Amino acid sequence: MERESPEIHASPERPAHRAVPSKLxxxxxxxxxxxxxxxxxxxxxxxxxxGHMSRETFERLRPAFAGLEALVxxxxxxxxxxPDLERFIEAARRDLPSHAWVGFQTNAQLLGPARARSxxxxxxxxxxxxxDAVTPELxxxxxxxxxxxxVEAAAAELHRAGRERGRPIALGVEFVAQADNVGxxxxxxxxxxxxxxxxxxxxxLLPYGRETSAAAAFDTSTDRAMRHFRAWREQAAAEGxxxxxxxxxxxxxxxxxxxxxxxxRVQEMVAAAAAQGLAxxxxxxxxxxxxxxxxxxxxxxxxxQEIAAREGIDLRLPRxxxxxxxxxxxxxxxxxxxxxxxxxHPCYFLWHRCTSWVxxxxxxxxxxPFGSLADQELLAIWNGGRARSFREGVLRYDFPFCYxxxxxxxxxxxxxxxVQDCHLNNVPCAACLWCTGVFQCL
Numbered sequence: 001m002e003r004e005s006p007e008i009h010a011s012p013e014r015p016a017h018r019a020v021p022s023k024l025x026x027x028x029x030x031x032x033x034x035x036x037x038x039x040x041x042x043x044x045x046x047x048x049x050x051g052h053m054s055r056e057t058f059e060r061l062r063p064a065f066a067g068l069e070a071l072v073x074x075x076x077x078x079x080x081x082x083p084d085l086e087r088f089i090e091a092a093r094r095d096l097p098s099h100a101w102v103g104f105q106t107n108a109q110l111l112g113p114a115r116a117r118s119x120x121x122x123x124x125x126x127x128x129x130x131x132d133a134v135t136p137e138l139x140x141x142x143x144x145x146x147x148x149x150x151v152e153a154a155a156a157e158l159h160r161a162g163r164e165r166g167r168p169i170a171l172g173v174e175f176v177a178q179a180d181n182v183g184x185x186x187x188x189x190x191x192x193x194x195x196x197x198x199x200x201x202x203x204x205l206l207p208y209g210r211e212t213s214a215a216a217a218f219d220t221s222t223d224r225a226m227r228h229f230r231a232w233r234e235q236a237a238a239e240g241x242x243x244x245x246x247x248x249x250x251x252x253x254x255x256x257x258x259x260x261x262x263x264x265r266v267q268e269m270v271a272a273a274a275a276q277g278l279a280x281x282x283x284x285x286x287x288x289x290x291x292x293x294x295x296x297x298x299x300x301x302x303x304x305q306e307i308a309a310r311e312g313i314d315l316r317l318p319r320x321x322x323x324x325x326x327x328x329x330x331x332x333x334x335x336x337x338x339x340x341x342x343x344x345h346p347c348y349f350l351w352h353r354c355t356s357w358v359x360x361x362x363x364x365x366x367x368x369p370f371g372s373l374a375d376q377e378l379l380a381i382w383n384g385g386r387a388r389s390f391r392e393g394v395l396r397y398d399f400p401f402c403y404x405x406x407x408x409x410x411x412x413x414x415x416x417x418x419v420q421d422c423h424l425n426n427v428p429c430a431a432c433l434w435c436t437g438v439f440q441c442l
Contacts, residue, residue, distance in 0.1 A: 027076060030050045030340055032107075043212070049341075066096070078106060087122075103125055104442075106128070111157060128442045132181055173192050173200050174200075186307055193313055207356060222403075281404050343372050344381045345367060347432075348441065358433060399425040
């Protein structure tokens with residue numbers, strides 16, 4: 001018999017504590033018509049099974065619909081490839097509360113006039129289209145097989161379909177920020193305004209292969225670690241000490257007094273950070289502190305924000321680097337994630353078997369299902385001991401942050417078969433960057 005958790009029932013108003021998910025992400029398919037460079041399916045050695053969600057599996061979700069605030073019908077694949085997408089939307093719209101919305105994210109390459117009208121008739125409320133560049137050449141290089149013009153045409157057809165049914169479809173665009181395209185973000189926001197889009201979601205790239213890891217436009221050192229390092233480096237520089245020489249000197253057998261002073265200053269800096277519960281990956285901090293890419297990202301984000309405010313675009317920007325003050329949007333918002341085969345999972349990061357390459361480090365991820373719709377009802381899984389215990393563990397936020405650690409990634413978290421981290425927590429979140437603000441989703 002499962003042990004009841006008093007914490008989960010203590011604050012019923014908090015989404016993670018409710019008896020019904022507030023937001024449901026449903027992967028209707030893992031098949032896709034494009035070969036995007038940033039996709040987990042395209043990385044060498046990844047193992048993601050392909051398939052469509054069956055009508056029977058979708059039907060098992062319906063008991064949860066009455067309590068939802070949002071239903072998002074996408075995952076790894078392209079939702080428009082599912083032959084029953086409109087059927088799913090129509091069924092959900094009948095059961096969802098009037099204030100709730102149903103939508104999906106799409107590459108928009110298959111969204112012509114007929115499909116736009118059928119989606120509108122089915123009752124879709126929100127569509128987010130993927131566009132990572134404004135120049136056709138860069139768009140095609142990132143979204144291999146895709147055309148920029150198709151996204152523009154899709155926006156026009158969805159606007160027309162919304163007018164015909166008498167209720168607009170909220171339209172937006174998602175931009176995956178990378179080293180090569182981040183400079184185009186301001187122009188993309190202008191493009192969104194010209195095409196009368198309502199929102200824009202910007203997320204950093206999560207590399208799924210060694211070959212794409214250099215494309216990431218963020219460094220993994222946390223904001224607190226970088227602030228601490230820069231303050232100590234500036235103070236040392238004022239005293240004529242260059243902390244950048246540390247790795248040349250710290251093993252020197254006969255250092256000069258000046259060199260010994262440099263090594264001692266770094267040791268003092270590390271000790272001061274540890275006293276605040278802060279780890280420092282000194283090598284990473286030294287490399288990132290003066291990286292010009294960080295300046296380019298800050299400039300692009302700042303200009304895009306100004307344009308969005310002026311044009312009335314709801315722009316959601318990620319953090320330029322991970323924040324030490326973590327908050328898991330998925331758990332905080334009471335989200336559940338259902339894969340195409342009926343597995344119920346905690347989040348995107350623990351949804352599919354894959355390997356991510358962040359900061360040059362490989363993290364092997366195994367799916368972490370709480371259960372399967374083939375065996376249990378969704379609400380029974382959501383309220384079961386494994387799912388409730390996971391949410392409780394996340395909301396404590398007392399797990400370490402791996403990428404600030406000089407020993408990362410250690411055996412505790414590197415492999416997919418996770419048992420516990422170095423703080424003895426049993427939630428596999430120490431090497432996850434979603435709760436640090438650098439990744440976002442619809």
